[in-house]
Amino acid sequence: MSYLDYIxxxxxxxxxxxxxxxxxxxxTFLRVADELKLDKENTVIVCxxxxxxxxxxxxxxxxxRVTHGRALAFATGxxxxxxxxxxxxxxxxxxxxxxxxxxxxxxxxxxIDITAIISHNEIYGMTGGQYAPTxxxxxxxxxxxxGMIEPAFDVCELAKGAGSTYVARSDVYHxxxxxxxxxxxxxxxxxxxxxxxxxxxxxxxxRNKMADPIKLVERIRDITVTQTAAEKMSVEELKDKIVIxxxxxxxxxxxxxIYEEKLGKLRKN
Amino acid sequence: MSTAYKVQINRxxxxxxxxxxxxxxxxxxxxxxxxxxxxxxxxxCSGCLMCEKRCxxxxxxxxxxxx
Numbered sequence: 001m002s003y004l005d006y007i008x009x010x011x012x013x014x015x016x017x018x019x020x021x022x023x024x025x026x027x028t029f030l031r032v033a034d035e036l037k038l039d040k041e042n043t044v045i046v047c048x049x050x051x052x053x054x055x056x057x058x059x060x061x062x063x064x065r066v067t068h069g070r071a072l073a074f075a076t077g078x079x080x081x082x083x084x085x086x087x088x089x090x091x092x093x094x095x096x097x098x099x100x101x102x103x104x105x106x107x108x109x110x111x112i113d114i115t116a117i118i119s120h121n122e123i124y125g126m127t128g129g130q131y132a133p134t135x136x137x138x139x140x141x142x143x144x145x146x147g148m149i150e151p152a153f154d155v156c157e158l159a160k161g162a163g164s165t166y167v168a169r170s171d172v173y174h175x176x177x178x179x180x181x182x183x184x185x186x187x188x189x190x191x192x193x194x195x196x197x198x199x200x201x202x203x204x205x206x207r208n209k210m211a212d213p214i215k216l217v218e219r220i221r222d223i224t225v226t227q228t229a230a231e232k233m234s235v236e237e238l239k240d241k242i243v244i245x246x247x248x249x250x251x252x253x254x255x256x257x258i259y260e261e262k263l264g265k266l267r268k269n
Numbered sequence: 270m271s272t273a274y275k276v277q278i279n280r281x282x283x284x285x286x287x288x289x290x291x292x293x294x295x296x297x298x299x300x301x302x303x304x305x306x307x308x309x310x311x312x313x314c315s316g317c318l319m320c321e322k323r324c325x326x327x328x329x330x331x332x333x334x335x336x
Contacts, residue, residue, distance in 0.1 A: 012327075021288075024325045
């Protein structure tokens with residue numbers, strides 16, 4: 001079986017712009033799915049609105065596409081009613097931490113067995129290039145024509161604080177690292193958060209003098225540092241860098257298991 | 270016995286973004302005058318799969334051939 005058996009080939013080529021690296025995340029996901037032999041029938045992918053949220057509709061799994069930002073809320077419902085299925089959520093940064101921020105922190109707090117893959121491209125690409133809470137300071141967007149003035153959100157720190165039991169960050173340049181952490185995220189029991197740094201040449205690149213998709217991936221290569229390298233660097237050196245690696249890997253009681261246990265006890269009485 | 274690699278591009282899906290070209294360690298690819306992706310140095314391919322894994326449109330395929 002090849003990784004291309006997990007896509008709906010009739011709907012290809014992908015709708016994404018040339019050089020949009022959301023496709024790279026999908027490519028890696030399909031390879032990991034092939035490696036883990038994910039069962040198409042017993043896997044539910046939940047996605048919402050946005051470029052990153054549209055990609056799963058081209059995959060040959062059970063796909064649920066819902067309202068903007070609410071992917072995790074629907075995924076919680078799916079997982080609670082069918083604890084035996086694997087639930088994976090694809091989100092963009094706006095979807096996960098802006099509009100769906102509340103759902104995100106509460107899914108992490110509950111520690112429900114869902115894998116959230118968050119594509120972080122620093123912008124709202126599909127709606128016309130508005131700034132997102134993850135846009136780094138100084139970068140331009142349609143709603144920030146003189147540069148972003150607000151500080152950016154750190155998705156991994158947020159997930160860590162909310163209680164996610166697996167938190168990792170990777171990017172589309174370090175592709176083998178992405179493959180490794182995505183596999184760990186998908187096999188982890190409990191709520192796992194994987195943030196992937198991607199690029200948007202059309203909306204982000206064009207406004208920030210990096211319209212060439214290659215330049216954007218080179219920028220990702222230059223701004224990311226691994227955890228081991230970051231340990232030796234000073235705070236000043238790490239100012240404009242993004243650290244990649246696995247930040248949290250713990251175990252905590254999982255929500256559906258507690259729920260089933262409680263239900264079993266109540267049924268006996 | 271040496272190993273050779275064959276590079277296949279699915280032209281129907283390729284958007285000529287150049288990500289494979291930029292990060293190929295052996296310079297297997299090049300753009301022609303119309304900025305269309307061309308395979309120019311297939312014999313140099315070492316089979317590292319960096320193009321296949323990074324391709325956002327899933328149109329690359331590297332086939333290993335034993336000689």
